[in-house]
Amino acid sequence: MRTPRTRHGRAWPYLTPVVVAFAVWIYGPLLATVALSVAQWDLTSGPPRFVGAANYRALLAQPEFLASLGRTLALVGCLLPVATVLPMSLAIALWKRPGRASTIYRAVLFLPVVLAPVATAVSWQFVLNPLQGVLDRVLALAGVAPVNWLGDPRTALPVIAAITAGKLIALNTLLYGAALSGIDPRVLAAARLDGASEWETTRHLVLSHLRRITVLLAGVCVVLGGQWAFTNVAVLTQGGPDGVTDNVYYRIYTYGFTFFDTGVASAAAVVLIAVLALPLGVQALTLRRRSAGDHIPRGWISRHRRATCSR
Amino acid sequence: MRSRFNSRGAGGHTLLLATCVGLLFPVVWAVLTSFKPATELYSTQPVPWPPSLANYQVALGRFPIGHLLLVTLLTSAGVTLGQLVIAVLAAYALVRFRFRFQPLILVLTTGALLIPAQALIVPQFLLTARLGWLNTYAGLIVPQLGGAALAVLLLRQHIHTLPHSLLGAAALDGAAPREVLGHVVLPLLRPAIGAVAILVFVNTWNEYLWPTLVAPQPQYGTIQTGLASLTNTEGSDPGPLLAAATLATLPFSPSTPSPRVGSPTPSCTPDGAETHLGHHARTSVPDHPGGTRGGGRRHPRPGPAARLWRHPGAR
Numbered sequence: 139m140r141t142p143r144t145r146h147g148r149a150w151p152y153l154t155p156v157v158v159a160f161a162v163w164i165y166g167p168l169l170a171t172v173a174l175s176v177a178q179w180d181l182t183s184g185p186p187r188f189v190g191a192a193n194y195r196a197l198l199a200q201p202e203f204l205a206s207l208g209r210t211l212a213l214v215g216c217l218l219p220v221a222t223v224l225p226m227s228l229a230i231a232l233w234k235r236p237g238r239a240s241t242i243y244r245a246v247l248f249l250p251v252v253l254a255p256v257a258t259a260v261s262w263q264f265v266l267n268p269l270q271g272v273l274d275r276v277l278a279l280a281g282v283a284p285v286n287w288l289g290d291p292r293t294a295l296p297v298i299a300a301i302t303a304g305k306l307i308a309l310n311t312l313l314y315g316a317a318l319s320g321i322d323p324r325v326l327a328a329a330r331l332d333g334a335s336e337w338e339t340t341r342h343l344v345l346s347h348l349r350r351i352t353v354l355l356a357g358v359c360v361v362l363g364g365q366w367a368f369t370n371v372a373v374l375t376q377g378g379p380d381g382v383t384d385n386v387y388y389r390i391y392t393y394g395f396t397f398f399d400t401g402v403a404s405a406a407a408v409v410l411i412a413v414l415a416l417p418l419g420v421q422a423l424t425l426r427r428r429s430a431g432d433h434i435p436r437g438w439i440s441r442h443r444r445a446t447c448s449r
Numbered sequence: 450m451r452s453r454f455n456s457r458g459a460g461g462h463t464l465l466l467a468t469c470v471g472l473l474f475p476v477v478w479a480v481l482t483s484f485k486p487a488t489e490l491y492s493t494q495p496v497p498w499p500p501s502l503a504n505y506q507v508a509l510g511r512f513p514i515g516h517l518l519l520v521t522l523l524t525s526a527g528v529t530l531g532q533l534v535i536a537v538l539a540a541y542a543l544v545r546f547r548f549r550f551q552p553l554i555l556v557l558t559t560g561a562l563l564i565p566a567q568a569l570i571v572p573q574f575l576l577t578a579r580l581g582w583l584n585t586y587a588g589l590i591v592p593q594l595g596g597a598a599l600a601v602l603l604l605r606q607h608i609h610t611l612p613h614s615l616l617g618a619a620a621l622d623g624a625a626p627r628e629v630l631g632h633v634v635l636p637l638l639r640p641a642i643g644a645v646a647i648l649v650f651v652n653t654w655n656e657y658l659w660p661t662l663v664a665p666q667p668q669y670g671t672i673q674t675g676l677a678s679l680t681n682t683e684g685s686d687p688g689p690l691l692a693a694a695t696l697a698t699l700p701f702s703p704s705t706p707s708p709r710v711g712s713p714t715p716s717c718t719p720d721g722a723e724t725h726l727g728h729h730a731r732t733s734v735p736d737h738p739g740g741t742r743g744g745g746r747r748h749p750r751p752g753p754a755a756r757l758w759r760h761p762g763a764r
Binding site: 153160239364374 | 592676
């Protein structure tokens with residue numbers, strides 16, 4: 139029933155700040171990025187000129203850009219299992235043994251989320267120092283020759299990925315833990331009463347409960363993984379050595395702020411958004427189809443499904 | 450929920466321990482090293498004894514660390530305050546009112562979270578430069594207010610969990626929406642606001658991309674940009690560098706004990722929390738017959754009915 143309270147005008151004073159903030163700093167720049175991508179403007183010589191698809195053509199003709207795109211996808215792809223399987227295992231391990239130890243583990247595992255990425259990167263750089271860093275010293279005790287972790291083209295990218303993965307693992311463990319706390323213990327008790335073993339309970343009830351959040355976290359990994367890698371690359375390797383740690387995020391930054399080629403930078407940004415839109419679209423579709431209810435095997439488990447917190 | 454198999458328990462502990470070590474060893478090592486005298490920086494002895502503050506003295510003398518920390522503190526506080534104001538108002542409006550563009554605003558808010566920050570830096574920087582805000586607090590704070598999307602969604606989530614009969618009682622007593630917000634919702638929202646405030650503060654403190662663009666020089670920048678530029682100039686003298694890195698992470702030890710800070714509402718996922726309460730109660734909030742914008746007289750405060758419900762324990 140429509141009452142005068144539901145008139146449209148009442149909400150707008152509250153919404154003005156957020157709408158203005160989004161319009162000026164998020165969506166305005168988004169449109170401006172698209173507009174700049176079809177223009178040529180290096181900030182100093184006169185107004186921007188419309189050049190059509192020239193920026194895109196120049197971009198796609200550069201092998202370094204395509205290589206960095208591939209490397210970004212590879213980075214995200216490598217981070218995906220680390221961002222889902224490992225945190226899930228950690229969260230389940232923590233969930234199965236509530237107690238003092240778990241609390242301490244949780245607090246410790248939460249730290250990478252709040253530690254400054256720049257400071258973390260600096261610490262890693264110190265530890266990985268090829269001449270005197272602790273890691274190479276310890277490896278030397280085992281007879282392994284010192285490795286120039288950040289300076290060797292073969293190891294630089296995996297190291298960046300590992301450093302980035304740290305924060306991702308910490309955040310995802312936290313989120314999986316939150317999801318696990320939503321499992322109704324009565325369902326698990328019922329399964330145990332019916333004689334399910336530990337592994338069966340875990341597999342059928344817990345993992346299927348976590349399916350939705352896994353899809354969500356995969357999306358988080360895709361969206362945030364590359365952004366977090368940018369900080370590590372910018373601080374530690376600056377795209378090197380030999381461009382191995384270059385990725386699209388860092389490329390946009392160098393196009394825009396080292397070469398001041400705003401058109402190409404914007405074109406790269408549009409390509410990035412387009413490339414990201416695909417997995418995110420898939421994720422949105424996946425989540426919508428499953429919102430009717432998680433798939434749980436029929437039979438004696440589905441009898442107790444109604445007790446589960448509904449998705 | 451105790452595991453019946455001890456071997457599984459050991460495996461879990463191994464995994465947890467190994468992960469903790471892998472994630473935190475470099476940071477812990479760096480912090481410990483920052484307390485070592487310059488001659489022992491690379492020694493494999495873990496804990497420095499006696500600990501020495503030489504690195505910190507050199508760092509504070511050589512770099513404007515105090516100033517960097519101050520800039521970072523003010524920026525983080527400013528962004529936190531700004532985002533909270535924006536988010537509380539927006540979240541309340543999204544829950545309280547029903548209007549045509551509500552789904553659109555929600556989609557835009559979620560979309561704002563998904564757009565990678567690096568894709569927008571060129572126009573954002575150009576606008577900031579055009580406004581003359583480079584190397585100023587305004588340039589550091591205001592553009593980061595656009596990141597309020599997460600705060601909006603988290604607070605909206607929490608407002609949804611407030612019982613709508615409570616808000617209805619306040620309206621029955623004649624409270625205007627802004628009074629309901631101020632007298633009823635805000636006090637109940639305090640824990641959520643606290644959590645979101647810590648989250649935003651931490652994220653802004655750790656932010657590297659935007660301050661690097663707006664205020665790259667040490668005299669104007671935040672501790673993160675200062676630290677990053679120090680790695681290039683001080684690579685051969687890591688002692689003060691590690692001291693600076695430790696100081697850059699210093700404020701967060703008090704905020705770590707509660708792992709649930711910053712996580713979304715723990716029990717059900719956001720969709721699950723949109724219970725039937727939300728929809729049924731929103732349409733049943735009646736308008737006070739006396740009108741809500743009466744002349745010059747101030748509107749009466751929420752009466753005894755609402756005040757009875759205001760105690761958070763009564764939820």
